[in-house]
Amino acid sequence: MTAVLFDNVSRHFGAVRAVDGVNLEIAEGEFFAMLGPSGSGKTTCLRLMAGFEQPTGGHIEIFGETAEGVPPYRRSVNTVFQDYALFPHLSILDNVAYGLMVKGVGREERRKAAEDALAMVKLPNYGSRRPGQLSGGQRQRVALARALVNKPKVLLLDEPLGALDLKLREQMQEELKSLQKSLGITFVFVTHDQGEALSMADRIAVFNDGRIQQLGSPEEVYKQPKTRFVADFVGSSNVLPARLCQRLGVTSSYASLRPEAIVLSAPRDGALSLSGTVSAHSFLGAVNRVVVDVEGARIAVASPVSLVVPKVGSPVTISFAADELHPMEDA
């Protein structure tokens, strides 16, 4: 079943087209990421799902029901806010039980449910504290428990890990993923961190300027970027300009090539090759990043550290399998 459906949805603020003709279909139980730079429309899409914004055009369905005009409090959708938005005057337990309280669930029952939710996010026995007494990571877990206790059909997460430090972020990525698997709830999360999107999501929608640039599995988005924007934003694909594409026999005007698909040696059978000069290199731990200048186009190569790095200025031949070269749609 389709959890969230966007049919040509737009949200314009005056002349600003925050969301402009977005089509997407999120399946039930899917872990879906909306990836893009700030101002790309991804957060507005999330707010359209939550009901904080109404579309100026198009149609939204949540589990088959029309969502336009339905206020946030009548949607079976809950949000984990970027700043967590915990209620400062309520204890952690009352924060988590809030959704049940306003729905009229009895005191004992909601206390039990809230305690279970807190245990699920590994914060048992924190119920009597206040939000101000918790660390950022703990507050994030409380926000998660407060949303999940309502058993939403779709959980929306707005930059859920943005405020956490690197170590905590990696730990939470794994926890979120396993939580989503065990609960089977549809998760939709917004992020500007491509690593986060690639490692957690089942599918990714890459946003730019209010539009979806590409929608696909992490592997597709990473290996076969459809546009130059995606190639540039998701990781660091090389974009080959038209004249190089022509020489290599690609019909489109641009093509992408992953740095790790290139080797610094003469071509083997069937492989394509280009020659240029080394313009820079740097040591990245697992690989050496070598930048090769091919007729003005800078092409990055991820070269294993076991291989010798050629000197800057020396001529090299780079080669790669023909199927590693992915034609792109447009400029």
Add this chain to the structure above:
Amino acid sequence: MRSDRLNRSPLGLKIAAAAGLAFMHVPILLIFLYAFTTEEKSYQFPPPGLTTQWLAVAWNRPDVWAALTLSVKVASIATAVALVLGTLCAAAVSQTRFFGRETISLLVILPIALPGIITGIALRSAFSMAEIPFSFWTIVLGHATFCIVVVYNNAVARFRRISGSLVEASMDLGADGFQTFRYIILPNIGTALLAGGMLAFALSFDEVIVTTFTAGQQSTLPIWMLEELIRPRQRPVTNVVAMIVVLVTFLPILGAYYLTRDGDQIAGAGK
């Protein structure tokens, strides 16, 4: 950290500060003292004798009671009106963006910046132009103009500290507008409203200027006192009433001070 050495101040400054404070507060103590004097026609110092008879006399004067009841009624209703309108206005100005927002904010605050006499004259001419007879309600209206400002100022400062996403979070968790107001907004602005209400009450209770322009034949307590000072009869009764006014206005202001101070800590624990 402040060191002890920095805390020490010259003796001259200490004396000057003490003298300044005494200048402000000793006259108030004299008011209290004259409430117990045996001399009823003039304020003679030192009082020839002390008595508590004026408390009983004041208690038995119906005009004191009439003025006191009127003042309490006016202050209560003006405060109630100000609480509702001031809160609504503060919510609108701080939670939403619309054309003319800053202008409205300025216009709401203006009555307290304007001299009372201007407000008074303006209201008086407006009332007579609209042929509204002076009554209890014209006094309430006059007082509400500046009471709203006090409530608005308190509420708007607190609203600004409430993160906008708190309201969204509440709605997201299934609370409608009324529930969100009751469970999220009110607890967060409650102390600010109480403080603003108390200040508004105190302001209204001892207001003279606007009242003289908007009252008909009725006397609120401050106006009654003004009239009473001119008459050289049972003067200490005025002092007894003055003592009561000090208590009635000072206690709410003190309360407001402690409430908002406390509120800072609650709101500060927010994010």
